[in-house]
Amino acid sequence: DQAILAASAKHPVVPLEKGRIYTYGTAGFRMKADLLDGITFRVGLLASLRSRKQNSRAIGVMITASHNPAADNGVKIVDPLGDMLEQEWEHYATALVNAPSDEKLVEVYNRLAADLKIDLTAPAKVVYGRDTRPSGHTLIAALADALDATNTEAVDFKILTTPQLHYLVRATNSEGTPLAYGTPSEVGYYEKLAEAFGRAMRGRKINGPLVVDCANGVGGPKLNEFLKYLPKEKYNLDITVVNDDVLRPEILNLDCGADFVKTRQRAPPHPKPQPGVRSCSLDGDADRLIYYWVDPDSGFVMLDGDRISSLAASFIGDLVESAGLRDELRIGVVQTAYANGASTTYITQHLKLPVICTPTGVKHLHHVAQGYDIGVYFEANGHGTVLFSPDALQAFRKTQPQSPAQKEALDTLAALADLINQTVGDAISDMLMVEVILAHKKWTLRDWAMTYTDLPxxxxxxxxxxxxxxxxxxxxxxxxxxxxxxxxxxxxxxxxxxxxxxxxxxxxxxxxxxxxxxxxxxxxxxxxxxxxxxxx
Ligand code: 16G
Ligand code: ZN
Missing domain, CATH: 3.30.310.50 (Alpha-D-phosphohexomutase, C-terminal domain)
Known part of the structure; x- marks a missing residue:
């Protein structure tokens, strides 16, 4: 208690006006960075409790404000399998953060431990990372003080994309088990994706150059690093990374990035869009992806999360058919109310797959997608992924193919399950998935856009x-x-x-x-x- 009291005194929470409280929302706590020091400290306390409650497995903490302006920041907790913090615990986060004094904070902390039957002497481990915002540096110090005060093992992964941190949490907890997710290091992430990409491509070539706008966020340096792991000539991979300046924080997400493209429905003005060139944008922490091109005839054409979802569902649905697993594996597509009605009609009537609608926020979509053998979920804003159940993975490996075509389908499905981040939507992983699918289908972006017409x-x-x-x-x-x-x-x-x-x-x-x-x-x-x- 003394250690927490002393440390907490260094990280006060700024009081809000009467009647208002801080709440752990769909993206954790997110606001102006100068309000976050005390909040991040208290989130550290909760992460230590969560780890102790989860049999000392590692819990993740990510410091990012995604597509928000540079002056903002945020903090959120990642559960042991790499998914979002269990919803019940969001209330505990809110309770800790709004405790009105250091003494009351210790009281709430101890009450939570008692109510949840948490052994405070058990080992605890928290792994953490941050995006490129300058404020992240001091917030990490607040987090580290909380981990220190609660005797929690701390692993600082420094600057990362949000999906990389999610990967690292799952990889850390599964290391050495039959469900090992990958080597728990940043290099392990690149190697896993690069290897799976090669298997999924199966000798095919990418269909033309691609310009990737990284919102001047953490995706820039990370994508540049990742490209070193991909044999470019082999796949005809010609990626130009733009808006990857992370040294000038004030231009983060400024007139670029996936959120700009989706909400403004146009290409980023810089660098000047080249007509006809295949392009995509990530957001500031690289968990959203939007494709587009500027058509010399018809102008700007956007392929958003709904398009990525229907592309993935169509390709994976066909593969499951060719693999002879149509009756065995249940495929579902999860959307929110923002999904364009034309995409829903296309998926249900043309692809003949069920569509489920959930409230906004990745945690809701993720949860419903987990109920399927193959759950495809995307928000229209470009955040999403495809989840494969243990039964599906088993079927890809164990099914005895009766033909070369069936073998190819099974192997491609297995490769996709490794390529696609299973913990959370991941713009870099999703981008490779899209490239694999377009290469298999030999589709241009125009072919992709022709599948259906969006309702205005x-x-x-x-x-x-x-x-x-x-x-x-x-x-x-x-x-x-x-x-x-x-x-x-x-x-x-x-x-x-x-x-x-x-x-x-x-x-x-x-x-x-x-x-x-x-x-x-x-x-x-x-x-x-x-x-x-x-x-x-
Ligand atoms: C958060 C959510 C995002 C959602 C957005 C909606 C996560 C990781 N992020 O950014 O998925 O689309 O909120 O914002 O869940 P809104 O409620 O302000 O419309
Ligand atoms: Zn984001």
Whole structure:
């Protein structure tokens, strides 16, 4: 207790105005970096408790604010298998962080330990990393003080992408077991992906150069490093990394990156887009991916998370068929309400795969995807992955092929399961998956874009007095409160063809978001504005 008290005094939490508290949201704690020192210290305390509760397995802590501006930062906890912190524990994080004094903090800490039957003398281990934000350096010091005060083994992996940290947590905990996920080092991550990429390509060639915009974030240096592990000539791999300047923090996520491309629906202005060149953007911590090109005739064309999802589902579905496993393995596609209606129709009617809709936030999609043998999940914003169950992995290895084609399908599936990050959405791993699929199909980005036509859509952010008044149901597609609002939205939607709209409170800002889609661009815009006026 004394050690925690003394250390906590060095890392005070900045009090909020009356009635407001810090909450562990969809992305952990995220805000202006200068508010985060004390919060990160307390998250360190929770990570140590979590490790002790989880039989001393390693817990991860990642310091990043993803696509937010450079002045922000954030901190989140990664569970032993590399997935997000169990939801029940988000409340414990909130309780620790909002304790009003150092003494009360120790009280909450000890009460949690007692209630959860945690042995505070058991070993604990926390592995951590951070993105390139300068503030990360001092936040790591706060975290290290908490680990020190609680006698927790600390492993500092320094600067990493978020998905690399998730990989490292799982690799650390599975090392030396039959379920070993990979060597628990940054090099181990590159080697695993490079090897799996080679097996998945099976001698095919990449279809043209690719420009990768790294949002001036951690993805830049990491992708440059990773490229050293890939034999470029062998696969015709011609990748140009742009927006990879991490020495000027103020340009992080500035007019570039996956979030810019998705929300502005255009290519980053720098470097000047070359018509026809295949391009993609990562976000500031390299867990989101959006493809696009500027067409000399029709202008900017974007291939977002829904496109990556349907591409993966179509390719993997075909492979499962060729592998003779269609009756054995259940494939499901998980989306959120933001998924373009045309993608949902394409997946259900053309690919004949079930689509499940969950609330926004990776943890929800991940959880539902785990219920399938092969669970494909992506948010429209480009965050997602494909999960393979132990049964699926076993089937890829154990099925006796009756033909060369069946063998090829089984081997390709096994390679994809190693290539695709199983812990969380990973832009670098997803990019290689997309390249593998396009190489197999011999598709250009235009071929990919031709699979279906997106419904015109519009997203608006609406300032509201108190976003907590907005309560949703049906995976955020309908409002329960304020009373009467949903009826008004329904009426507005009925005025348009092929229309759909919903309003939900943001999980990361004090605002509401409205999404609308309809048969034409002007109708989608009009509908979005009508709904915005209803909830204003
Ligand atoms: C967080 C989520 C992201 C989601 C976004 C929605 C994770 C790792 N991140 O960034 O998946 O799309 O929140 O933000 O889950 P909003 O609630 O403000 O619309
Ligand atoms: Zn991100």
């Amino acid at each position: 859509n519009r997203l608006v952010r609406v300032e509201v007095g108190n976003k907590d008044l907005f309560q949703t149901t049906d995976a955020e597609r309908r409002l329960l409160r304020p009373e009467g609002a949903q009826e008004e939205i329904d009426q507005a939607v009925r005025k348009y063809k092929e229309a759909r709209a919903f309003a939900r409170a943001s999980g990361t800002e004090n605002a509401c978001r409205v999404y609308a889609e309809a048969a034409t661009r002007s109708e989608a815009n009009e509908l979005a504005e009508r709904v915005a006026r209803i909830i204003e």
